[in-house]
Amino acid sequence: MKLLHRSFSSFPSSPLQTFLTIPQLCSNGRLQEALLDMAVLGPNMLGFHDYDALLNTCVNKRALREGQRVHTHMIKTSYFPPTYLRNRLLIFYGKCDRLADAHKVLDEMPDKNVVSWTAMISRYSQTGHSSEALTLFAEMMRADGKPNHFTFASVLTSCSGLSVGKQVHGLIIKWSYDSHIYVGSSLLDMYAKAGRIEEAREVFECLPERDVVSCTAIITAYAQLGLDEEALQVFQKLLSQGMSPNYVTYASVLTALSGLALLDHGKQVHCHVLRRELPFYAVLQNSLIDMYSKCGNLSYARRLFDNMPETERTSVSWNAMLVGYSKHGLGKEVLELFGLMREGKRVKPDSVTLLAVLSGCSHGKMEDTGLSIFDGMIAGDYGVKPDTEHYGCIVDMLGRAGRIEEAFEFVKRMPSEPTAGVLGSLLGACRLHVSVDIGEAVGRRLIEIEPENAGNYVILSNLYASAGRWEDVNSLRAMMLRSAVTKEPGRSWIQHEQTLHYFHANDRTHPRREEVLAKLKEILMKMKQAGYVPDHSCVLYDVDEEQKERMLLGHSEKLALTFGLIATGDGIPIRVFKNLRICVDCHNFAKIFSKVFEREVSLRDKNRFHQIVGGVCSCGDYW
DNA sequence: CTAGGGTTAG
16 A cells, blocks of 8 residues: 555656655655655665655754654664764754753764764753753763864853853863854853953954854843943944844844933934844844833834734743833833733743833832732732742832831742842832831841942931931941942933933043033022922932032033033933932932923933923832 | 854843
């Protein structure tokens, strides 16, 4: 019967049609007919080239069932495949995401070669099974397997710890693969992911040649560590050298542009992408959504999101949009979109989704909703269990709403030690709502785990001061002087005519600083007449009142706002960005500023947006 | 036959 069938499928039906061999059928895309031929041929009738062609086709088509039939045929006909074909089998199972089957092929292989080891290691790396990849690499080294550039490029992807990464780097040098371009890209990426930008940069600089991927790797490295300008410099160099960016490059560049809130540049990248007519890459769409929302253009972001076919939307697309609404304080929109996501059922919420939803409730003054969603997480309603971050989000939310005791209870219930960030936000809330007892407990603990952060001492000391506990204020100050304290310098920037203008606190670098200061002094009169009263509690140092006022005026966002007023025409909205969170005094300043000078002010701080119109801020003075 | 860079959150 089978034989009969075969003669119908590939026997020449006309004199002009010649008989096709299995490899020929495979290369003509006629896999099913090739498989029929295979099925009717008994032991010793199929050779190396037939199996090679069949397996190769199954790999390309990710045809699991068909490949399994080929494998079974080998076993049933007692065919003993050479290493090359066993590698093909291994690769076939690996590409079909059957890693256990692939590993079994490897284990049963009498003569493993580099390709066997490497193919398995790379599949483990590519699918995120880092520890399996590393274990196998170690086994390979023990078994005296000789690694090559393929092996190193693959295994580095699984080296998430710096010490493992360094050990592998040592081996790479020993085997003289350190200037290989694939190995180098992977190596610099490893260092970047371990937060070692200097080492990453050095690997990149030492590469004898560069291509799009290695350039993209260093761009990503810079962008991930917040070195956005450096990322853009490399991108410009890449363009000037005539290299053609691909969608991964664009995605990374968009991250850097989001960081600097460079909307115009972001639009230019968007145009490039459209003109290049690149295929629909969800990754690229997602980074465009994120870029628009981080640059303050939520409606563009939403339009991109809506235009994505439902089947293409990933959790990242939903999360980017949810985060956008959350940072703009639009709690209602967050909940609406989250509702749509759950209704659609195509994409499951993940831990980032819930983080965005909780922080959306926090920024949107919806504490009770946030709490009930959190309870739902514990009850298993969303398929995501709360982790430290989610607890931290609730602590922050309750604290800012003045529900200090509840916030403190949450800290105690956290599954792991609270981070300095969580305790810091609670301490800030304690100062704002003058909760001395809890503030003291939190502040002391915070100083233990983060003794180098000046802000911690000062906030606690402010709290003591408001309770009249001057002795504690003094001893705290002494403690602070003994510890080596640091504070990330605040800086703000504003874009004007294709240039970014940076201002630091009490700026000494901007070429027009004198002019800006003079203008600031001038507008201060008008501001005070309109009701601006400097809020001295925002000064974190123990200095006299007059000096406090001078320090407040030196805050970088006030300088940037003033520059905006000078540099742009009447009625033009002023968009300012800050690397830290905005202080109460500057927030108040910006509100009155918008009213007095009839300017719309858009201020993006480290966490969120403040859209200020006519003296009213979109955050509702709650951030 | 085997290879590098990837978007959201913190």
